[in-house]
Amino acid sequence: MNADLLSLVPKVDFTRRGFVATSLISGFTVAAGPVMAQTAITTDTQGLTAGEVNIPVPGGTMKAYRAQPAGPGPFPTILVVQEIFGVHEYIKDTCRRFAKQGFQAIAGDLYARQGDMSKVTDMQGAIAVAGKVPDAQVMADLDATAAWAAKNGGDANKLGITGFCWGGRITWLYAAHNPKVKAGVAWYGRLVGNSTELTPKHPIDIVKDLKAPVLGLYGGADQGIPVSTVEQMKAALEANKKFSVFYVYPDTPHAFHADYRPSYRKEAAEDAWQKAVAFFKLHLA
Numbered sequence: 001m002n003a004d005l006l007s008l009v010p011k012v013d014f015t016r017r018g019f020v021a022t023s024l025i026s027g028f029t030v031a032a033g034p035v036m037a038q039t040a041i042t043t044d045t046q047g048l049t050a051g052e053v054n055i056p057v058p059g060g061t062m063k064a065y066r067a068q069p070a071g072p073g074p075f076p077t078i079l080v081v082q083e084i085f086g087v088h089e090y091i092k093d094t095c096r097r098f099a100k101q102g103f104q105a106i107a108g109d110l111y112a113r114q115g116d117m118s119k120v121t122d123m124q125g126a127i128a129v130a131g132k133v134p135d136a137q138v139m140a141d142l143d144a145t146a147a148w149a150a151k152n153g154g155d156a157n158k159l160g161i162t163g164f165c166w167g168g169r170i171t172w173l174y175a176a177h178n179p180k181v182k183a184g185v186a187w188y189g190r191l192v193g194n195s196t197e198l199t200p201k202h203p204i205d206i207v208k209d210l211k212a213p214v215l216g217l218y219g220g221a222d223q224g225i226p227v228s229t230v231e232q233m234k235a236a237l238e239a240n241k242k243f244s245v246f247y248v249y250p251d252t253p254h255a256f257h258a259d260y261r262p263s264y265r266k267e268a269a270e271d272a273w274q275k276a277v278a279f280f281k282l283h284l285a
Helices: 004-008 018-021 091-101 123-130 135-151 166-177 229-237 266-283
Strands: 048-057 060-069 075-081 103-107 155-162 180-185 216-217 245-249
Touching: 048 091, 048 103, 048 135, 060 091, 060 135, 075 091, 075 135, 075 166, 075 229, 091 103, 091 135, 091 266, 103 135, 103 155, 135 155, 135 166, 135 216, 155 266, 166 180, 166 216, 180 266, 229 245, 245 266
Parallel strands: 075 103, 075 155, 155 180, 180 216, 216 245
Antiparallel strands: 048 060, 060 103
């Protein structure tokens, strides 16, 4: 792991009592609002190895949810990056869905140092926690997760990453950060933004550094990510001769894959999921 990168990670005292004892969210994050039980997908663990694991990261131990086919592997690995609401049931189920497709999928609690999402009750609180998380810390934690995965049933030479909303932006950044990444799938991740101390660069700024192709899945009616920024990103990718693919679903809102929320759009979500799985199978074969 890059020493310069590690120097940017905040030094936090993770005591055994305060950090290691923390577990992932049970059920759905309260801050996400009422759960749409009639559309929320539940994937079983039959034929899988699935559950919480501990990942050694700079400064402590991070909880993660891992799902993979039963057996020794090695399996192509997908790092699953949480939406703004943390690693709750939706993200865990997404890991199980990938595992059913033959992948090792692992989602680390990337907010662990900044807050406990199980205690956050509204969107403002979720935004406040996410706003404290430095990109450098996230990159280092994903590096640590990839290293753990490679030693625990994953194939180090077949590494992919996917993320939703907050995690969609991270997907682009990590595809530029880690040369071992073979493919990324970004679900409605922000592409442009202002530079800050914690988030110095955005996907539009790192196009020339991309190490792997990224599939971008976006909603044409996303109020937070205008289609104009998708066009901006496409132009930058073409100018830098970087191969990536975008699908923009017309009249589709942000978080259209989140099957437990009112934003869910079944047809678009199912089509995008099929494209995501095919993209990973192509590039991690």
